[in-house]
Amino acid sequence: MENPLVLLDSQNSCTTEEFSLSEPRGVVEPGPGPDARIVYIDGAFDLFHAGHVEILKLARGLGDFLLVGIHTDQTVSANRGAHRPIMNLHERSLSVLACRYVDEVIIGAPWEVSKDMITTFNISLVVHGTVAEYNNFPKGKEDPYAIPISLGIYEQLESPLDITTTTIIRRIVSNHEAYQKRNEKKAESEKRYYEDKTFVSGD
Structure with missing residues (x-):
């Protein structure tokens, strides 16, 4: 064969x-x-x-x-x-x-x-x-x-x-998770800011 x-x-x-x-x-x-x-x-x-x-x-x-x-x-x-x-x-x-x-x-x-x-x-x-x-x-x-x-x-x-493909993948996943958490925290902070913001009417 x-x-x-x-x-x-x-x-x-x-x-x-x-x-x-x-x-x-x-x-x-x-x-x-x-x-x-x-x-x-x-x-x-x-x-x-x-x-x-x-x-x-x-x-x-x-x-x-x-x-x-x-x-x-x-x-x-x-x-x-x-x-x-x-x-x-x-x-x-x-x-x-x-x-x-x-x-x-x-x-x-x-x-x-x-x-x-x-x-x-x-x-x-x-x-x-x-x-x-x-x-x-x-x-x-x-x-x-x-x-x-x-x-x-x-x-x-x-x-x-001491590097393998698995360690590279874990690093990518870890960095991605940290990125997501950082963005979620930022979005939550912005949401609270606009909820607490007091708008002054011009009338």
Whole structure:
């Protein structure tokens, strides 16, 4: 069975590839050299923020080429809830690709990093941050990094910033609630002012 993937490089050239599990092929050109150390990191990258930038910078420093897998909307919803993601796959992909540390993205990356995928893209190292939405995998689901862990090519990186999409959403909600309360208080104050105001007749 073949899974269609779209790979987008840092020059914004888009190529649709058929990712065949039985017929591995190299990363599409333009891409890394034959001896390049390719680092792979994946995720939702929803509401792209400073925490994402810092972990991508850290990952890029571990190799010659950074390949970023971006999960589909369906995959994100299945693992984070029906109200996620906030941004759709296209928006999230463009946000990640705009980051200077990213060389290429895989739009619609598989949830699990398989051996065939590692071979297909010639991945040298798979990384994941300590601060992430997906660190507590749903009950009954296998660790998506089980294969790279068994191959000894997995590394968990200490996230430079303690920021997630959830903390950003909570901040937005909190600020919105404070804004509403401030406006309600202002409206009530104005209402009392006009109710207590005494108008002097000119007659």
